[in-house]
Amino acid sequence: MIKSMTGFGKNVVSLPNKSINIEFRSVNSKNFDFISRIPSQYREKEPQIRKLVQTILVRGKIELSINEVSGESNSSVQINNNALKMHFKSMQETALELGITPNADMLSAILRIPDVLVPQIEDIDEKEWDQIMQGVETACLALDNFRQQEGLSLNKDFSERIENIRQYQNEIPALEEARVTHLRAKFEKDLSDLIDRSNIDENRLEQELIYYMEKLDITEEKVRLSQHLDYFNEVLSEDLSQGKKLNFISQEIGRELNTLGSKANQAQIQHLIVRMKDELEKIKEQLLNIL
Template sequence: MIQSMTGFGKHVVQLPNKKITVEIKSLNSKSIDLNARMPSNYREKELELRKLIASSLERGKVDFSLYVEITGDETTSQVNEVAVKQYMGQLKNIATGDDLRLLEMALRFPDAMKTAKEDIDEEEYEAILIALEGALVEINRFRSEEGSVLEQDFIERIVALEQLLAEVVKIDPERQGTIRERLEKAVQEIKADIDANRFEQELIYYLEKYDITEEKVRLANHLDYFARTLKSEDSNGKKLGFISQEIGREINTIGSKANYAPMQQLVVQMKDELEKIKEQMLNVL
């Protein structure tokens, strides 16, 4: 079962005096690229939280946000009386006005409020971990659902490629006959005496150059391998990417050897289907 790298998860835990909210969203990336946003006094736990997220999500461009909202009487911010009085004194020297107006102005200046740094207690950190775990469950569920949609699309495109390959196999004898006739006609137009045995040897040589038997077999095997890998328990985005490269190599070789318009048209359709697979593959975990 494949997973998408696109997802979103959110979980809220309510404590007596605080509401803790964790949000995680992810997009595709070759590796884990994690951006964390959290209040400064929680930074001491950032490394541990990062490890938990990376272990669960594995790959992707991930945005992690931690919000802590005080919902009770508790507060860590206080008026810095010394700084406010100094601001008011300076304002009186340069402007006139009542004390209330000067106070309003002074409170807007830097350092008018001071925040006491507080340690994260065990109960609060446990709540953060619970919120993180809940958000990870949600984002992984989202990724699995998106992965199911991608998987169905891949299956349809692999089936389309198999059908196009069947058409290639069907018209291949006709293609070889056409190439043979073309070569014989070219020799006849030269109007020169030729050795029949030598001509037959050269004809076989050129037909072997245009032979696509191996490419047809390998392409069929790659398509089957891709379909089986889709059904594996783990999400194998990188492995599927390697298989799609091999599929592309065989399709390109068939196209270069085709020398026959109907087959080249089938190759163009195969390339189109494969390109759509590769575009979607960028988002597979």
């Protein structure tokens, strides 16, 4: 079952004196890129969160946001009284030197100085943290489920486009006899324009025609293309999502189509190959988003 790398997951953990809002977002990426925005008191737990997220989601650009909504009795900052007094005294002295009357507005200015209001660091309650981690896991699994649902839609789209390529390929054999006849006639005409037909060794001509037609034979390419299409469907139906492997197979399909196009020498066959390439490009675009 394939999975998309795009998704969203959310969960809210209710604690006695606050609630924790947890949100996950993910988009496609070649590797596991983890970005977290969490309260400072939980920062030391980030490696634990990262390990859990990578185990569940494996790959993609993952953004985690944890927001704490505290009760009224809780304060997330505290005043550094020593710093407040020091700054206030310094501003009073400076004001007197400049002939400015100190006033109460100075206090609000001092409170904006970074070292006056400092975050209130609390020890992590391990029981509380266990609940938060359960909430993180629930939100992460919600994102994973979102990815699976997206993957079902992409799976259907891939299957349809692979079948379209196969149907276009099945139309080629009906055109090959006319292609061979056309190429043979063209070869003989070009040769006759250069050399008098009476001077041509018919046996040698037949040998050269056979050699030339073998060079333009597309049987092997058609066989390999069919094998690649079958393998793509096989990997598509596996239990694990394998976007990278599907991408490699799509590259092999593209190589066979390019070879078919260069050997075709027949307008109708080339038109079919163009349609097959169009279906393949649409597959490749979506494969960038597959886990």
